[in-house]
Amino acid sequence: MPDIEIRDNPKLKSISRNITELTFTGFVWGIWMYLLLPIVNVLLWIVGLKFIDTSVIDQVGYKELLGLIGKMGWIVLIVFIVFRLWGFYNYNKFGKKSRRKNAQPVTTEQLGKHFQVPSDAIKALQLQKEISWHYKK
Helix, strand or coil, X not given: CCCCCCCCCHHHCCHHHHHHHHHHHHHHHHHHHHHHHHHHHHHHHHHHHHHHHHHHHCCCCHHHHHHXXXXXXXXXXXXXXXXXXXXXXXXXXXXXXXXXXXXXCCCHHHHHHHHCCCHHHHHHHHHCCCCCCCCCC
16 A cells, blocks of 8 residues: 655645635634633632632631621522422412313314315325325416
8 A cells, every 4th residue: 555645835725725724723722712711710719719818817807708608698598498489389379280271183174174175085185195286376
């Protein structure tokens, strides 16, 4: 099996091809950077922990932080209770009722009336294995 010879001659590329390749490459690099944002976010969060350590714990601001966490906990608990009560109310009012009405099956007379075809022709069409329909205006 002969070796494959690869020739690389950038002069043969057109300007539009170069622009297209650079645009596509930039777009894909943008997507790649967007996908890396969570990792960058975690790294910045870790750096932020050092800032929190110096500004909150060293300056005895943790008491205020604990008070804020306590208030937030009460707010979350109240919102949870309100949503649970609303869910129980909706379940008791609407959850056990079935208001959906099934449509009645379509009869051959209704099909015939809709398509303006006699009902016996509809019955004959239903018994056919293969139907060719030629629509004339």
